[in-house]
Amino acid sequence: MSFSPLIRQLIDSLRILPGVGQKTAQRMALQMLERDRSGALRLAQALTQAMEGVGHCKQCRSLSEDEVCQLCLDPRRDDSLMCVVEGPMDVYAVEQTGYRGRYFVLKGHLSPLDGLGPEAIGIPELLARIKQGGFSEVILATNPTVEGEATAHYIAQLLANKGLIASRIAHGMPLGGELELVDGGTLAHALAGRRPIGL
Amino acid sequence: MSFSPLIRQLIDSLRILPGVGQKTAQRMALQMLERDRSGALRLAQALTQAMEGVGHCKQCRSLSEDEVCQLCLDPRRDDSLMCVVEGPMDVYAVEQTGYRGRYFVLKGHLSPLDGLGPEAIGIPELLARIKQGGFSEVILATNPTVEGEATAHYIAQLLANKGLIASRIAHGMPLGGELELVDGGTLAHALAGRRPIGL
Numbered sequence A, B: 001m002s003f004s005p006l007i008r009q010l011i012d013s014l015r016i017l018p019g020v021g022q023k024t025a026q027r028m029a030l031q032m033l034e035r036d037r038s039g040a041l042r043l044a045q046a047l048t049q050a051m052e053g054v055g056h057c058k059q060c061r062s063l064s065e066d067e068v069c070q071l072c073l074d075p076r077r078d079d080s081l082m083c084v085v086e087g088p089m090d091v092y093a094v095e096q097t098g099y100r101g102r103y104f105v106l107k108g109h110l111s112p113l114d115g116l117g118p119e120a121i122g123i124p125e126l127l128a129r130i131k132q133g134g135f136s137e138v139i140l141a142t143n144p145t146v147e148g149e150a151t152a153h154y155i156a157q158l159l160a161n162k163g164l165i166a167s168r169i170a171h172g173m174p175l176g177g178e179l180e181l182v183d184g185g186t187l188a189h190a191l192a193g194r195r196p197i198g199l
């Protein structure tokens, strides 16, 4: 049998959620309709408010409802350390290791085949931010993938030209993995084992 | 670190979805914010439209956007067979077995300890519907749980008093299970093996 149009539309829309296939989406839709309509309406409102109200911090470019995020505003954090990641989700992952320096969030990694060069991923803004702050070390925490490594090396080269120390998180995590998927202990290990990039 | 208020609200709201814990909700929220805001806004709209637009068929009480649902309106279905289930989700499960009769959807099962008697779960409406149609058999497809069995027996007794045949789906499915969770083959088996209730 086929679902009615509004139920079908809801099932299709739920499939944008990571890890949600057709069967799970059906179950979610019917369960909300039958057991928790007020919760579903609250979810609809929370989605709208978050999508419209959450932007990016103008300083570190992580997700933020304010022009400058709480991490950038916090005066207790270490102003000599900067950690560069590929996306906002990585900030939450690195925070869980106990890191307490500053951040800069790239828009992904360099990907020449897709036409994504330094400008597309925000490297000029990263350099401007580094110039502005008094960082003694820049930790390159892009993903340990081929593209993430290439991006880290590219940035390290630029920083070396300016006499700045760049370090790379250790390969405590599996190659080809994604920062946001790794457990906190492994990531903490990788952070602690960071070393200068040999060019 | 703590998430900003709008992101936290979104994460909390996502947890109403079946099978979604804190970690999964975080991942869903951040991924939508970062990668698919338009999809998330479409989901919000689909949720609102479905919760406001989908009601219950006045004849079989399954989920429906129209006063009388497509299943009840379909002239090709077998008017001599009625299948009674505990909830709208069970209709979709039974449909997948190839059953092509009519339905009646109870509001769950009898639960005297929770104060849920025959009126609370819609048994008077079921009897009115049966009186109206010319059913030769009423298949009781409540869940194979203690409460579902008790509900089936209660209805069978009422129908026997009226000289109507009630049958119970076979126990091809695991006891204590839920209709909506079982695979279609097992449920088809259970439907095919139905037998009259011996009172």
Ligand SMILES: [Zn+2]
Binding pocket: A057, A058, A059, A060, A061, A062, A064, A068, A069, A070, A071, A072, A073
């Ligand atoms: Zn910031």
Ligand SMILES: [Zn+2]
Binding pocket: B057, B058, B059, B060, B061, B062, B064, B068, B069, B070, B071, B072, B073
């Ligand atoms: Zn109907």
